[in-house]
Amino acid sequence: MEIEAEAAETGRRTGRKTARKPRPGEVVEVVTRGEGRRGWSSDQKRRIVVEAMQLGVTPTEVIRRWGLTSSLFYTWRRQVMSGELGAVPAPLAAFAQVAVAEDAPVLPLPAPECPARPPARIEVVLPDGTTLRLDEDVGADALRRLLAVLRGR
Known part of the structure; x- marks a missing residue:
């Protein structure tokens, strides 16, 4: 019992419980494991992905700025590009449009500027x-x- 009484005076923990009880009016701080999950609307997800696709911006910068994990960001990007999060924003929809002309003439490739390497010896x-x-x-x-x-x- 002497050990528990001494621990109660100093505020140390003994075995299974805290020895010292808070006094009336004393503030007790409870520390939790961090923030809960944030909720992101489809519009927010699309805006974040579009922000990362701008010229001169890297996905890593955007991920850090918004406090995301890279796996979450790339999941959103896949969903935006596939249309799962609604209509694909105009900048992304026009990003990789390619038109192929059926009757386009085939142009010869320019001659290489340096001579070809000699065959293997x-x-x-x-x-x-x-x-x-x-x-x-x-x-x-x-x-x-x-x-x-x-x-x-």
Whole structure:
């Protein structure tokens, strides 16, 4: 009993319970595990996703600003893009529109500015049919390591 009496005077905890009781008029602070879940309307979700899609803005900035988790944000983005959260906002709906012309002429590709690399100088065909083609840029040390690996050493 002496231990509990001493603990009651100092306010320490003993085993299963707090030894000291609050005095009348004393303020007791109760600490909870944090905020409860926030509710987000479909309109808020769409606005947050649109904000992250603006030029020069990264999703990470928006996620931090709004205090979201990245998984929640990307779930909302998928829902906005699929139309699950209502109509897709105009900036996003026009973001990736592509038109393909059936009768468009096929233009030749421009010639490369640099000459093509010379063909491989060494060709190694393995028993399983795998073919390795090596050019002159392969150094002797790299070739030794490659052969050692192929031989199983």
